[in-house]
Amino acid sequence: MYLKIWMKKWLWSILICVSLLFICFLLLLLTTVKQNEEPSNKYVINQIRLQVNNVLLYIEDHFTSFEQNLNLRNSLQEMSNSLDIDITIVQLDGKIIFNSIEEDPSQFISLKNDLHYDLFTSQQQPGIIKIAFPIVSKTNEQLGNAIFTIDKDVLFPMEQPSTSIFSILFLSGLICFLIIGLAIYITRKANKEILLPLNNLKKSTEEIVKGNYEQKTEYPRVDEIGELYAVFDQMRLEIKNLTIQRDEQEQNQKKLISSISHEVRTPLTTIKAYLDAISEGICPDMDSLMSYIQIMQTNTEKMSRLIDDLFIHTLKELGHIPVNLTEQYSKDVFTNILHPIHHYVQTTGIHFIEPEYIPNVLIRADEHRLEQVLSNLITNALKHTSKGNSITVSINIENQLLYINVIDNGNGMLPEDMPFIFERYFRGIQATSETAVKNEGAGLGLSICKHIMEAHNGSISFKSKQNIGTTFTLTLPII
Structure with missing residues (x-):
């Protein structure tokens, strides 16, 4: 659950950061555009001077004749109309000698209130720029003032927003959208392919804890x-x-x-x-x-x-189980083991046949543990044989291995017992039959025999047939 909550917080953090980034970028872009749309006063004055320069030169050349010469006035009116600029010419005493928008202009203006050499935008008419330029003679003497009234849209025609701005805005929005979409996709995929499987694994673990x-x-x-x-x-x-x-x-x-x-x-x-x-x-x-x-x-x-x-x-x-392996000759080892066993078996009425020949080879062995193995095998053979039967021990060499065989012609094993005889506690089905008294034991012997033979780097195996007998084979490596 913690990982799921963490992923939700992570997703919301990305969404908030991307949204704030997009908003900041948008505000920055709008501020830049607005600054571009509102040029500085100095820039505006320079633009106006460029726009009206020819008109101003024309006025300066013919200033003294404007008041009386109708042709000059008409020419100036045509310039005013073609440039879409209102022109007012005022003498130094405030007397109006030309006004492009009034056929019968006022005779005087207030030089203090109506004459501005710096940039002035009419508050009653937004977007209108009204500025005065001095009319100077060739001898640098001021003759009067020319007042120009210009529509801001004429001075700065409305341009289509820059294509690059729209491109940047579009790309920014697209990138933000892709980032948000990618974050949502990663979150859903992680939830489906990581969190959900882990949750299912958690449920399975809980079932195992319950024992299912x-x-x-x-x-x-x-x-x-x-x-x-x-x-x-x-x-x-x-x-x-x-x-x-x-x-x-x-x-x-x-x-x-x-x-x-x-x-x-x-x-x-x-x-x-x-x-x-x-x-x-x-x-x-x-x-x-x-x-x-x-x-x-x-x-x-x-x-x-x-x-x-x-x-x-x-x-x-x-x-x-301590198994102390020492180098010994096989003949001495097995002679010492089999001699007392021979006497014991004979007292039970079973015929015991010792090996005719014991190979005298060097082996690594623990005589005491090997005696336990052979005693256990012969004791088991006694449990499954009757008076008149025999138990035979033979020893031979083959492929650098010493083979010890314990053979009886007793009852043999039940087929259903054979896969389990080396398992601890297993006593066989016969242990619960009428012969249970004869088959006394804890069911531990063969399991221990297997362990001892493996400690000798050897093996123990068997073959058995019911009512015919059983053969156990031990192998020991020859040095």
Whole structure:
């Protein structure tokens, strides 16, 4: 709104300035014209002298004969008529000896009141100029006075106003009109192409603040405002996706807390039950006691794995999973990892097949983190296999990469689960089925495995077919 008000003020300021400028120019032009129309007294007297010079010379040459010579008087009358000037000849004593407008002129005039050597304009008859010139003989003796009465229009014929003045006035008006029109056009265009789109963008922003991410912003032109609209719409979609991800994450975290609460409660309940049995002396012999202890140990390990997964997941969320890469030989690393896993798998009744040959190449690795990855993959394989099935680990080199394959011939994955297995919290549809007890876990393992392998500049991938089995493949670069 502030920008709109500012533009209105800006437009009015331009209009006022242009109007004042035009008025000042018009007043200046009128003043100039008026000054040209009203010449100075000195200029007027000079013009009159030029106009009547021949007449005045004629009078001076024949002054002594005017009163008696009718021909001279008639000649002077003709001059008066041809020049459209009234002529009065007066002697030094004020006696009129010739008057071009009166056949029987007054005999005398008042030299004090009617004789003026300077410019005199009759107040009773505006536009009439009345001036006297002395009549001088050849010996420079003043003989009398000649009074000339001239119409100002005769002396200064009405001229058509200068074409240049009209041109300047027209051009000035045209320029002012163009400036005003341009200001109005710019204001309207700015209002249509800047203020209105910005106002629409503001409304869309308010909708986003309210949580409505579905209102799409569109702008038909490909310009700076159009680019702003495009970036804004990308931002809207990004915020929408982030909001959906946040909501999904919050929902998954709630499910995770519920799942962990249940999964921790189960082994704790089991441990408590066996401890109560031992404390009450229910165990009949040492073999039964050792069996109880074995069961409690198994449940303790389950809780420990859950807590370890949650701890590593928390570090991953904070971006703080430490992976300390050092140069090591692959044979030593994987021998140390697979030997204890072999013993553990054998106790479950699953046949574990170690690699026949482990390539002895130099790699950059964190043995502890790789052990977590392989343990997680083999633990997942155990969840999907039954007694009599097998888990195979093979290691080979191809294209300067070390490939580690973990293969089982268990149940395999459901096709609908495959796109999501590396997402955190995902436990698969089987986690809610009748096999849920077997598929215990927080759904964090594979997400953490992916993070660890990427920290090794390697990768993790899989292929699976239901009721046939699953193969996970790890790759590590060879130095």
